Amino acid sequence: AQSVTQLDSHVSVSEGTPVLLRCNYSSSYSPSLFWYVQHPNKGLQLLLKYTSAATLVKGINGFEAEFKKSETSFHLTKPSAHMSDAAEYFCVVSGYAGNNRKLIWGLGTSLAVNP
Amino acid sequence: ETGVTQSPTHLIKTRGQQVTLRCSSQSGHNTVSWYQQALGQGPQFIFQYYREEENGRGNFPPRFSGLQFPNYSSELNVNALELDDSALYLCASSEGTGGYEQYFGPGTRLTVT
Numbered sequence: 001a002q003s004v005t006q007l008d009s010h011v012s013v014s015e016g017t018p019v020l021l022r023c024n025y026s027s028s029y030s031p032s033l034f035w036y037v038q039h040p041n042k043g044l045q046l047l048l049k050y051t052s053a054a055t056l057v058k059g060i061n062g063f064e065a066e067f068k069k070s071e072t073s074f075h076l077t078k079p080s081a082h083m084s085d086a087a088e089y090f091c092v093v094s095g096y097a098g099n100n101r102k103l104i105w106g107l108g109t110s111l112a113v114n115p
Numbered sequence: 116e117t118g119v120t121q122s123p124t125h126l127i128k129t130r131g132q133q134v135t136l137r138c139s140s141q142s143g144h145n146t147v148s149w150y151q152q153a154l155g156q157g158p159q160f161i162f163q164y165y166r167e168e169e170n171g172r173g174n175f176p177p178r179f180s181g182l183q184f185p186n187y188s189s190e191l192n193v194n195a196l197e198l199d200d201s202a203l204y205l206c207a208s209s210e211g212t213g214g215y216e217q218y219f220g221p222g223t224r225l226t227v228t
Contacts, residue, residue, distance in 0.1 A: 032216075034216055036219075042221065042222075043205060043219040043220055043221040043222050044158070044205065044207075044219040045219070046216050046217075046218065049216050090157055090158075102148075102160060102163065102171050102212075103148075103160070103217060105157050105158055105160075106157065107156075107157050108156075108157045
């Protein structure tokens with residue numbers, strides 16, 4: 001069965017410092033992986049996706065993620081945090097529920113950015 | 116290209132009542148998924164509709180039901196509302212089922228009193 005684990009429920013960084021949000025996945029086949037962001041009281045926005053092309057995926061707002069099959073990881077990074085990056089981040093893997101393929105969501109990582 | 120829209124944005128209902136939430140999918144998308152997101156939690160998958168038929172369901176009771184119309188818009192109906200149904204309900208559309216990325220609407224905030 002497919003699963004996804006976000007290793008940190010809360011991450012706090014200072015503005016201008018790097019961001020690292022960690023995600024490990026479990027899948028018996030080559031997965032599709034996504035990162036979504038949710039700002040307070042807003043809907044979810046797709047940051048980036050991996051679908052078996054380049055292992056380093058660039059997304060919006062300066063974020064990127066690297067697919068590492070040997071480590072079953074898909075960590076999200078950004079070189080320099082902005083105050084506007086404060087939000088909830090979800091790592092998502094495509095998987096099966098019975099015979100239906102669907103997205104499986106991590107529990108989320110809350111990112112705080114301090115001035 | 117029109118994004119995913121949801122209506123209403125906010126709704127207050129009384130326990131035992133029924134509610135209908137609406138979603139218009141993004142142009143070109145034939146699949147709609149519904150999620151429930153309680154405060155401080157991640158989205159929980161309710162069900163998915165593909166070409167007007169249910170295509171997968173999460174762990175939600177039958178009083179949660181849905182429809183998809185020929186134009187791929189969708190409704191989520193909840194009967195016999197309970198206090199625990201208070202949540203943000205999110206609709207997402209995609210080009211197909213399975214591993215396609217989903218594009219979300221802004222959500223409907225439902226409060227049950």
